[in-house]
Amino acid sequence: MSTFSTPAILLRRSSYGDYDLIVTLLTLNKGKLTVIAKNAKKSRKRFPGLLELFSVLHIECRTPRARGMAVLQDATLENPFSGIRGNIMKTSYASYWAELVNLWLEEGKEQTRIYHLLRYCLDSLDSGIIGNEELSIIFQLRFLSFSGLSPNFSECNKCHTKMDEIKGNHLFFELAKGGILCKGCSSSSLSSLNLTKGIVKQLLWIQENDLKTAGRLKFNQASLREGLKFLEKFIVFHIGKEPKSLKFLRNLCSQMP
Numbered sequence: 267m268s269t270f271s272t273p274a275i276l277l278r279r280s281s282y283g284d285y286d287l288i289v290t291l292l293t294l295n296k297g298k299l300t301v302i303a304k305n306a307k308k309s310r311k312r313f314p315g316l317l318e319l320f321s322v323l324h325i326e327c328r329t330p331r332a333r334g335m336a337v338l339q340d341a342t343l344e345n346p347f348s349g350i351r352g353n354i355m356k357t358s359y360a361s362y363w364a365e366l367v368n369l370w371l372e373e374g375k376e377q378t379r380i381y382h383l384l385r386y387c388l389d390s391l392d393s394g395i396i397g398n399e400e401l402s403i404i405f406q407l408r409f410l411s412f413s414g415l416s417p418n419f420s421e422c423n424k425c426h427t428k429m430d431e432i433k434g435n436h437l438f439f440e441l442a443k444g445g446i447l448c449k450g451c452s453s454s455s456l457s458s459l460n461l462t463k464g465i466v467k468q469l470l471w472i473q474e475n476d477l478k479t480a481g482r483l484k485f486n487q488a489s490l491r492e493g494l495k496f497l498e499k500f501i502v503f504h505i506g507k508e509p510k511s512l513k514f515l516r517n518l519c520s521q522m523p
């Protein structure tokens with residue numbers, strides 16, 4: 267039997283029998299990892315208040331000699347994220363990002379960049395130094411790029427005219443091919459979305475700059491809405507279903523003044 271330890275962010279938890287919990291984590295060293303937390307359900311003293319959604323932990327696990335799930339031996343909390351947990355809107359954004367990571371990532375494949383991205387976005391959401399919507403735009407764009415699905419905003423996907431040289435303020439976006447189209451090329455595309463040049467420029471700017479610089483970009487309300495709507499549609503298209511937490515988030519936002 268061998269043990270290992272790693273920083274980890276909790277993505278999902280579910281009951282296993284009367285006593286145990288199964289938790290899925292995004293670990294720094296081993297990518298997405300599902301482990302069993304024995305007696306975590308029965309005894310509150312076993313992992314007190316630790317195994318909560320998107321908690322940043324330091325975990326210690328035991329790998330069984332035969333095949334099977336690793337067993338969670340010990341966990342310590344690095345950040346309780348009270349700024350997120352005390353706010354339903356922030357909790358909803360964090361839950362959406364965690365669900366996205368859980369849905370998309372393969373088990374056991376190292377994903378250091380996505381770990382650092384999720385960690386950075388959770389820290390910034392907790393402290394409030396960057397707005398919730400701006401952070402969700404940054405998270406989704408980076409997440410797409412680390413997953414090899416970065417949208418092409420720099421030129422028409424068909425005729426390769428540079429975005430800046432495309433005339434007019436309206437662009438089109440082809441979900442299936444993942445890139446913008448000029449008006450002429452969009453007429454032969456069966457399904458494309460409308461996007462303004464303004465939001466395309468802002469999203470391209472985020473793609474081209476580092477996280478800290480990207481966090482300083484200011485959006486107006488209309489472009490925030492347009493950017494989020496577009497990214498969420500693009501992600502749902504590629505996942506093939508709407509994440510539950512996204513549905514909840516959108517319902518919540520529609521009830522806000």
Ligand SMILES: [Zn+2]
Binds near residue numbers: 427
């Ligand atoms: Zn074109």
